[in-house]
Amino acid sequence: MTTTTSGTDRIEPPFAADENAMLASWLDFHRATLAVKCQGLTDEQLRLRSVPPSTLSLLGLVRHMAEVERHWYQGILLGEEHSEGLYWSAEDEDGDFNGVDTADTAEAFATWQAQIDLARRAAEGLPLETVGRRKRRGADVTLRWIQVHMIEEYARHNGHADLLRELVDGSTGE
Template identity: 55%
Template sequence: MTTERLAPPLIADEREMLRAFLDYHRGTLAMKCDDLTDEQLRLRSSPPSALSLLGLVRHMAEVERTWFRRVIDAEDVPLVWSPEGDFQDAFDDGTATRHEAFDAWHREVEHARRIERSAPSLDVTGHQPRWGADVSLRLVMLHLIHEYARHNGHADLLREGIDRTVGA
């Protein structure tokens, strides 16, 4: 499997630029997982860390679900792997599979895209209970770009440790 990842435009309006950079980072995470077995995707970085590529995919499904569905859309949906709200729970991937993790992640990305596209502007707000504050869709998109970029750095190192594949 080879992930198609489109480069963001060099010139676009704010919303299109944010959308494109978020999709670019989503594609980067998927690309880092291309052509690996479930066992390879579950390989952990180094003890005691539970960090793995499959754990990152599961974690980002939780992040997408939280910020777009729970915060912006105010849906009353539980987290998938983090029933107590601890996002680190998603990293515990001992029995996880590519199919299970990527299905959940793809579903959450599609929900997020639907929510973002249906919002009349980036100024739409939702409430982030952890912060005790209202946040804009603009902040959510920037936060997700930051979250993916940070974790894609982890994914680079994990992938290199698995099969020496490097580069974005």
């Protein structure tokens, strides 16, 4: 079965914009890049691991990014408490990566997209100086920091996705 992803049209970030629009544009660009890396692959291809002992896979990255979106926007920015993750648990803190062998790929992509939508709504209209309702390691975290961190998080994992996609079918670029 081939999994389709929504939102795979990447829009180049503007060369000139205010800081909030610039950060949001770059974040959306990187979100779409991960979707492009997964586009057109079968469930089995999305589950393919990199190299032992790593549990890294494209599906694991999608599940991980759903967790990350939820943590920073719902947890830190909005202050919601989550006793367990979407995919991880106290028994398996890397469940987002470890649990892909039998994972429902359509559910993972839908969950990731839902978390992106919730993140956009959480940040919408807020000044970048907005301080999250929960602290991180005892320190206040601003929306600016969250946006920059999310760009960094996606950029790093998109590098992993490049290598994984090349392993799957030889595709490079994008």
